[in-house]
Structure formats: structure tokens, C-alpha cells
Amino acid sequence: MKATGIVRRIDDLGRIVIPKEIRRTLRIREGDPLEIFTDREGKVILKKYSPIGELGTLAGIYADSLSKTLGCTVCITDTDQVIAAAGNGKKELQEMLLSAELAEVFQERKTVLKKSSDAEFVAITKDRSEYSEEIISVILSEGDIAGGVIFLQKNEKKHFGEMEKKFAAGTADLLGRQLS
Known part of the structure; x- marks a missing residue:
């Protein structure tokens, strides 16, 4: 100490x-x-x-399952750090502190899909990693922001669409309900 x-x-x-x-x-x-x-x-x-931290094991299972199903990197965060990560880049993201820009996206309380060429593309952690696309969906519990579900794509030949946005939003909703 x-x-x-x-x-x-x-x-x-x-x-x-x-x-x-x-x-x-x-x-x-x-x-x-x-x-x-x-x-x-x-x-x-x-x-x-961290209420999401209480769901650490469950969050890890969700992240791993989604990563294998969708073929992308998946992060589940609380409001300060990555709680669970799976897929390519897991080690560089696990337990990393979130960027201030990501906290601002959480405040919007909606699911967003951004490409690295977009001006609004957000670095997930303070250590900027190279990803071509991201989906960010906020976990809400009883109206409060508890964290986020984030899908990241490094492969520039693969692209996220509405299905992945719905997966992220559904997972965020499910985790939010687990906290209530």
C-alpha cells in the first residue's frame, strides 16, 4: 500500500x-x-x-463464446477497465484501463459501430491498439451505466454489420439484467 x-x-x-x-x-x-x-x-x-467485476467468470464465458462465434475480439468492461477479453488481442486488453473517450461514448447510452477511418473512432484503452472497426454497446443496470460490451475487428477484409450490433446490444442487455 x-x-x-x-x-x-x-x-x-x-x-x-x-x-x-x-x-x-x-x-x-x-x-x-x-x-x-x-x-x-x-x-x-x-x-x-465494480458490479460487472462480480460477473467476471460469466463475462469471460460470454466474451469467449461471442469471440468464437463472430470471429472478432470481444471485451466486457466496467466503467474503468476491461473485465474480460477474448479473441485476437486478448492479452493486450485484459485488465487495461479504459480511455476517457470511451467513457464519453458510454454517456451516449447507445450502440455504435465505428470504422477506423471515422473521425469518431474511439481508442478503447489508453494504449491505442490498431483495429479497423469497433462496436460499442453500453451495459445499463437500473438506469445506471455499468460498463460496456465491445467488439473489435483487426481484419480489414471482414466488416461488422447490423447482426453484430444486435449481438453486442443483446449481450449488454443480458449482462445489465444479471446485475439487477
Whole structure:
């Protein structure tokens, strides 16, 4: 655990302020759920809660099945990182932090298909990988953005269409219902 040198006092209601620098670094925003743990040494540990992370095994199975069926790379994310990835490029995507541009696409709350030649083409992670097409579908749970289902294509001879968009939207809907 990294020491920050920042000390905060607990107020009379048991609240403590997490410093802005730490919230920015960990991408914690107002309203984000946090898990609270204690360890045997008496430390209190706060961890950003990811409902999609709870579905990690199931998300991995979905991603693998879709990748084999559609012949593309599939990622299932929460709002901060890739939770499950399958297909060509799995290792470069697994557990990577998402780009700020992708968070903006999630805010649109719709399924989008983009080609790398489009001005709106979005890098999924901070490390920009070379893909020719992408489909991004937002996972919603009780009206809140929980993450996304993303299909990526490297093969410039293959193209996504309406069927793949429907697969992505259906998978996002199914995962969203699992969280409710």
C-alpha cells in the first residue's frame, strides 16, 4: 500500500474525505460505490466497487463464446477497465484501463459501430491498439451505466454489420439484467 502523507480526521458522523488527488488518480467520482474491507493488521481498505467485476467468470464465458462465434475480439468492461477479453488481442486488453473517450461514448447510452477511418473512432484503452472497426454497446443496470460490451475487428477484409450490433446490444442487455 502506498503512503500519501495525507491525514484526514473522521467527523462526528463517521465520514472521512478522500483527497481530490487520490480520487482523480483512482477515477472515483461523486456517487461511485466503494467497498470497505479490514485486514488482520487493523487497516481499513477502500476499493472501488465494480458490479460487472462480480460477473467476471460469466463475462469471460460470454466474451469467449461471442469471440468464437463472430470471429472478432470481444471485451466486457466496467466503467474503468476491461473485465474480460477474448479473441485476437486478448492479452493486450485484459485488465487495461479504459480511455476517457470511451467513457464519453458510454454517456451516449447507445450502440455504435465505428470504422477506423471515422473521425469518431474511439481508442478503447489508453494504449491505442490498431483495429479497423469497433462496436460499442453500453451495459445499463437500473438506469445506471455499468460498463460496456465491445467488439473489435483487426481484419480489414471482414466488416461488422447490423447482426453484430444486435449481438453486442443483446449481450449488454443480458449482462445489465444479471446485475439487477
